[in-house]
Amino acid sequence: MPSIDLNCDMGELPEAIADGTQEALMPSISSVNVACGGHAGNESTMRTTIEQAKRWNLAVGAHPGYPDPANFGRLEWNLPPEILADTILEQVLRLAEVAAHSGVSITHVKPHGALYNQATRDPQIARAVAAGVAHWNRNVVLVGLAGSVALDTWKHAGFSVAAEVFADRHYEPDGSLRSRKLAGALIRDPAEAARQALHLIAKGEAQTICIHSDTPGAVEIAAAVAEALRAAGIAIRPLFAYPDRGGAHPIKY
DSSP states (O other): OOEEEEEEEESOOHHHHHTSHHHHHGGGOSEEEEEOSSSSOOHHHHHHHHHHHHHTTOEEEEEOOOSOGGGTTOSOOOOOHHHHHHHHHHHHHHHHHHHHHTTOOEEEEOOOHHHHHHHHHOHHHHHHHHHHHHTTOSSSEEEEETTOHHHHHHHHTTOEEEEEEESSBOBOTTSOBOOTTSTTOBOOOHHHHHHHHHHHHHTTOOSEEEEETTSTTHHHHHHHHHHHHHHTTOEEOOGGGOOOBOOOOOOOO
């Protein structure tokens, strides 16, 4: 049976944790990407999210971003590569420490927001992300946009990678994600999100599908996507089942 990972960015909205919205997403998915103190998240939200994921037997990954909570990590920065690598390392180590107390291992790392988008097109930023993670652990999967420069860069650095597509975001003709500054960036209709997920899978590039926990109606979107996948005979399994390891090379900025 063909398989796909269904992931969700979490630990970003304390109110979604408090009102149960975050955990309500978990029956539909297989992996969580936990905000680890850059764009959002603190020790409490990390711990709670990890414990929830553990209850649902989900893979747990780190979701580092620019240390800019005022803009939710969605404003592009131009940090020197060494500084960017350091902030990635700091955030991942923070999450790994919290996870260890819960007996959970971090399986993957997915950059957030502007950092994610910049890494898709800028090899230097992608290399800095890889360098930061490598100072902690090379044996994790790095998650990036399907078809992007980031995936090739990370494979060249010796990492396993997972090609990601988005059920709840519209794309531009060149394959990039439509900017959130533009109208229609988000897909809010669960049926449309499910159709897009199946369409993107049919292209044969995707190893993981993302649904954002802060998209309006995220619980319904996740449920619709999961139902459509299963109806199509596609199993939902976590990221780490799909490593694609490139050759090992020293990381250089």
